[in-house]
Amino acid sequence: MSVDTTTESAPAPKKGTNILLGLTLLGLLLFLWLLLGLSTNAFWTPNNISNLLRQGAMTAILAVGQTFVIITAGIDLSVGAIVGFTSVIVAWLLQAGVPLWLSIILTLLIGVAIGAFHGFGIVRMGLPPFIITLATLTSLRGIGLLITNGSTISISHEGFTNFSRADFLGVPSLFWMVILVAIPAFVFLHLSRWGRYLFAVGSNKEAARLSGVNVDRTIYLAYILSATCAAFVGLLLASRIGIGNATQAEGWELQAIASSVIGGTSLFGAVGSVHGPLLGAFILATINNGANLLNLNSFWQRIITGLLIIVIVYFDQLRRRGSR
C-alpha cells in the first residue's frame, strides 16, 4: 500500500511548463533578432542594441511589478500614470534644491504611498482593483498637471540626466537597473514565503485565509511593489528625457500588462513568473525597434503587438488544456 517513490521523477507540470514557456519566449526573441539582423543592416549595431535595451528596460521593470499584482488576481492600471507623476515629483524636488539622494528616496516613497492607497481601497473599502487603480490613473495625471501648471519642469542636475546615457561594462545602465530589480524580484517571488502567499491569494483567497495567510497584508504588498517599481521607472524616465512631465508614459500600463501576459502570467491569477514578463517586455521592445528600422508605419506596431498577444496567449491556453 505504499506509494511508489520512483514515480517522484515523473514530469512536474508546474515547473516544466514554466521553463517550457520561458524557452519558447527566448526562442521567439532570438528568432526576431536573427530576422531583423538579416533584413536590415542597422539592427546589429552597438548603438541600436543599446537603444533596444534602453527601450525595453522601463517596460520590463513595470511588467515585473505588474506581475506581482496580476498573480493575486488583481490588476494595476495606474502604473503609467505613476511613471509620469513621479517624473514630475523628482524634477520638482531637484528644482527646489533637494539633494539627489533624498529626491530619489522621497520619489520612491511616493510610490510606496500610492501602492498602499491601492491596498487600502481594495482591502478596507472593498473596491475592485480595476476601479481603484483606474481612479488613481486619472487623478495622478491631474495632480501632476496641477503641480507643473500644465507644462514641464526641466531637470538641470547633470549627474542625474547623464545616468541614463551611461554604460557600464558596455551595457546601458538602464539595463543594469532591470537586473537590479529582477534578482530581488526573483528571490521574492520564487524563493520566499511571501511569493507563495501571492500565488495562494490569487488562487483562492478563502483557502489562503483559513490556512493562516494574512491575505490583506499580501494584497497591500503586491500593490506597493507594483507602484514602487513604477516610481522607480519614473526616476529612470526623468533621467532619460531630462524633464518632469505628467503626461509622459501614456499607455505604459497596457504595455506592462501585455508584457506580463505574453510572459505567461494568467489574468485569472496564481500563474506567473519573473523571467516571463522580462522576456515579454523585450519582445515588445524588439517589435517596436524593428518596425522603426524597417520604416514600417508606427501604426503597424500596435497591430502587430495586438496580434502577438492573441497568438501567444492562445497557444499558452492550448498547452495548459493539453497538459490536463
Place this chain on the structure above:
Amino acid sequence: MSSLEELSHRHEDEAKLTESEAVPRGAPILELRGLQKKYGLVEALKPATITFLAGEIHAIVGENGAGKSTLIKLLTGVIRRTAGEVLWCGKPVQLATPNEAISRGINAVHQEVVLCPHLSVAANMFLGDEMNRYGLMRKGAMERAAQAVLDDLGFQLPAAALLGSLTIGQQQLVATARAAMRGIRFLIFDEPTAYLTRQESAQLFRLIRRLRDQGVTIVYISHRMEEVFELADRVSVLRDGTHVGTRLISETNENELIALMINRSIEQIYHKEKVPVGKVIVETRGLSGPGFSDVSLSVRAGEIVGLYGLIGAGRSEFALGLYGRQPVSAGEIFWDGAKVEIRNERQAMELGIALAPESRRDQGLCLNLPIGLNINLPIFRRLSSGLTIRRGDEAANADRQIRDLRIKTPSRRVLASAMSGGNQQKIVIGKWLSHGARLFIFDEPTVGVDVGTKAEIYRLFGELLKQGAGIILISSYLPEVYELADRLHVFRGGRLVASHDHRAATHEDVLTQAIGI
C-alpha cells in the same frame, strides 16, 4: 383539462412529437448501454446498463461520490459520455448538449435552484419560453397562467412575487412547476427534499405521482431510504461509480439496499478507536455570532464531538466563529481552562486549532496550485530561514504527507485540481497534519469521497485521537456522526437543541430534533 396540462400541451404542439417517439406505458423509454464517463484517468461512472420505463418512478440511490451526479449530468447533456450508447425511444441519441436533452423532453430539477432570484416567479417559470404578442412580452397573461398552474398543483405560491423572496424550499417547488409545464417526458429530481419542510415535501410527492400517472418517467435521486420506499416503483443502486443492481421496490428492503450501497458492514467502515479521554481542550460558553447563538459545548482530548444538523443549521458558522474567521458577538471560549479571545485565523492556529472547511473547492484548497504548496501553506513561516524558504524541507514535508496519507499522485508538483475528491480531502488534512494541532475541526470531511477513502479518513481520526488531539466532526450524514461521535450535539436554526452520548439516542430521535417537528 387542468391548466398544467393545457400549458404542457402548448409545448407538445411546438415540439411536434413524431409518431415513432410515442412509447406505451411500461415500455423502455431510455436505455443506457455501457454508459461510461472518465475524467482523465478517474472513472466517475463505470460502464452502466440501466433501462428506464415510460411512466415509472425510478429511484437512484448511492452514497456521495457513487456517481449519481455524473449520471444526471450525462442524461441532461451537461457532460458528454466517454463510451457507451444511449437509446431514446429505441433509437440511439447523442445527448451532447443540454438543449438536445430538453428538446427531447428530458429535464432535471436540481438540488440547488438554478433560476434568477431577481425575476418574478412567473417570469422564471416562462424563462426562455415567454408568451409574446407583436414581439412584446405578455406579462399579465404569463402571470395569470403561472398562477393557474401553481394553484392547480396546490402550491399556494404568488406568481407575481420575486423568486428571491421565497424560501429555498418554495423556490424548489417553482423549479418543479417550471419543469412540469414544459411538456416533459422524463424528469430527474436530484435530492429535491434536502431543503423542503415536511409539508412542502408532501406537496412535491403529490406532484411527482401525478406526473407519473400522466405517463412521465421520473428519476428520483435521494439517499433518504424512507422516501425511496414511499415513492418509487423500481430502484437502481450505484456504488463507487458502478451500477450494482436494479430492484423492484416490492421485492427489496432497506437492508438489502444499504448492503448494496456500501458493500461492507457498518462496523468495518465506522471503525472507532477506543482512546482514553483526557482533559478538556476547549470549551465554549454561550458562544454567539452570525448564524449561531448561545452554543455551549466542550471537547476533551481523545474524543470526537459530533455536530449534526441540516444544512444552514449553524454548525459550520459555529466552527468558523470558533476559528476566528467570523466575529463572535457574545460568549466565551476557554482553551486549556483559560479564557481566550480568538479574533483571527492566525490566533486560532497558534492556539492549536485546525479547520478542514466545508467546501474543498471554495475554502479548502488552492486548486490551480501544486499539491506541495497546498500542504505547506500553513507552515511556510516555519519552513523559512531569514528571507527564503528552505526548499529541501519544503519538498520533504510535502512528500512525507503524500506518503503517509497515501495521496495518489506521481509528484507533489501536480496541481490539486487534478486530484479526485478523496485525494483532495487528504491534501486538506495533510495541510493540518504538517501544522500540527490539538483540536481538529472537520466540516463535512467525507462529502464526495468514496467509501474506501472514507474508511481511511475515519482511521486517521483514530490516529489523531491517540496522539491526544480532540476532534469536532460536523456532518449532515447521520450514520457518520452517529457511529463515530463520543458526544453528539444536534443543531437547529443556529442553536444547539439536543445532546446525546455515543449511540444513546435513536436515528429517528436525532432526525426529529434536527428537523424540529
